[in-house]
Amino acid sequence: MKYLPILVALMISATTVSTAAKETAKSTLRKSSAEKTATMPDEKLKEEAKRAIDRGLHYLRENQAEDGSWSKNVGITALALRAFLESPRKYTEDDGAFITKPVQYVLSHVRQDGAISGEMQNLSYNTAVAITALQATGNSGYREAIKGGQNFLKNHLIDEGEGYSKDHKYYGGIGYGGDERPDLSNAYLAVESLKATALDPKDPTWEKALVFINRCQNRSESNDQTWAANDGGFTYMPGYSPHDATASYGGMTHAGLLSLLFAGADKQDPRVQAAYDWIRNHYSVDENPGAPNKQGLYYYYNAFAKSMYAYGEAEITDGKGSKHNWREDLMRKLISLQNPDGSWVNSITKWWEGDKNLVTAWSVIALNLAVH
C-alpha cells in the first residue's frame, strides 16, 4: 500500500503526458491540414476547372479537321494534341481517331533534316511543340521522329557552326527557323521540348542556350549586354522588346524562368530568384504585365502555368506582401474567360491569338497544370 501514492502519481503523469501528446499531435495535424488547405486549390473550383477543360477539349474535337489537324497547322495540331494527352482524363491513342489522326498528321510532316513542320517560317516552333506532343503519347514508336526533332533543334541553335562566336548576342539562341534571328520565345519552347524529350543533361546545348537566356534577362550581373537593366525580368530578344525598348514583360519573364530552370539553373540560382522576384512584384492574372491592352495574354497564361508549376511553390507572395494561390487565381480567370462554346480567344489578334484552336489549346494546357 505504501507504493499506492507513487502508482497514482505515475498514472496521473502518464495520462497527462498522453493527453498532451495527443493534443500536440492533433494540433500538428490541424496545422498541417490548414496549411494544406491554404496551398491546395479549392476542390469545388478544381472540379469546375476540370469541367472547363472538358468543354475546351469538346470544342477542339468539334473543330478538328478530317485529317486530324487543327487550323491546318502542325504547331497548333501538336498543341491541341498535348492538351488532350495531359488532361485529367489522360486520353491516349487507344481512345480513338481523334488522338491517332493528329499524331499521324504531325508525323506526316517530318522533314529530311528532322524538322516537323508544314511551312518554312515556323520550323523550330513547330518542331519543338511537335516532339513535346509526341513524347506525351508515351509511344516508343515515335522515338526516331523525336530524336530527329531534337537534332534539328540542336543544329538550328546558333553557335560556332553558323559562324557565331560566344560573344555575339545571338549565340545560343533559336529563332523561328526561317531566319537566323533568335528570340526567347522560340528558345524557351525548344528548351522545354528538349527537357520533355529527355536530352542528356550533359549535352552542350544546355550551356549554349543558357548564354542566350542570360542575354535576354534584365540583370546586368549575368547579362553582358550594355542595355541590360536590373529588374530581373526578361525581354523578347537581346536588346529588343515588342512593347517598349528593352523592357521586361510577363510572357517573356515566365518563359525565361522556365528556360533557366530547364536548362540547368536551380531554384536558388540568383538569376532564377531575380526572375521570380520580378514575377512576384508584377503578379497578375488580369493582364500580361508590361504588355499593353491584352496583347499576348493567353501566351502569358500558358507560360505562367508552366513556369509556376516548374518552380514548385503553391503560393506566391506579391510585392505588397499579399499571398496568392496561383492555381486558384489562374483557374478562376480562365473559367471566367471561357466562351459558351468551350473555346477561348483573344480579341487582340496579334501573335495568332485570334485563332480559337490555338488559344483553346494553350488555355487547356494551362488548366491541366493548374488542376494537377
Place this chain on the structure above:
Amino acid sequence: MGRGNPLVAMIPSYLLGVGISLLMTLDFWRSGESGPPAHAMFLYAIVSTAVGYVLCPFRTSVLSSPLLAIFAWSSGMAISVIAFWLVLPVTFPLPLVAWLGLAIGLMQTTLHLWTHVIGRRFSRAPAGVLIAALTILCASSPVWLSPWLEWSGEHSPLMNLALAMSPPTYFAVMLDYDYLRSPWFYKHTAYAMHRYEYPSSGLVTFVYGFLCLIAAWIDRRCEKNMPNEPFGRLQHDT
C-alpha cells in the same frame, strides 16, 4: 563584231553579276562567317535584280531583237549567280543556288519585258519609272499594309496575297528564308505578328513565267501591227 551573238550580249550582265557576287563574298569573308547566310543571299538577290534592272544596256545591245537582248541579259545574270557561287566554298547546295539563279533571271526578264512592252506605248523612260514604282510598291507592301493588318482579321487571305505579290517573296521562298521575321521587318511592321503563308516556289515561278509569256505575246502582237518598226518605240527613245 559578234552582232547577233547572244553569248557576246551576255558578257556585260555576266561581269555585273560576278562583280556584285564578289562584293557580297568579300563582305562574308570579312565577317568571318563560314558561308553566306540566307539573309545575305536574299539581299544579294534583291541588289542584283535592282542593279541589273537599272543598268541593263539592251538599247545598245548587239542583238537585233530587244526580246533576245532582254533574254541574254537576264540569262547572263542568272548564270553569273550560279557559276560564281558554285566555285566558292559556300554552305548552300547546288539546287538552292540554281533555284536562286533562276529566280534572279526570271525576275529580270519579267521586269525588262514589261518595261519594253509598256515602253512601246509611251517611251522607255516613263515605262521604266512606272515598272520600278510598281515593283517598289509591291515590295514594300508588308510595311505600308501594316497599319491595316489589325482590321483585316486573323489569317486574312489578303495578307497572303500581298505577300505573294511582293517580288522579294520570290527570292525568299527559293531560299526558304522568312524575311518578315528578320530583325528589321519584325521591328518595323506588324506582319510577323500575324499568321501568313508564303506561296509555293513552283506557283511563284509559274506566275512570273506566265507574266513573261503574256508580255512576249503582247510584244509580238505590237510588232505585227508595226511591221516597219521591228524595235517598236524603243528605237525612237531619246
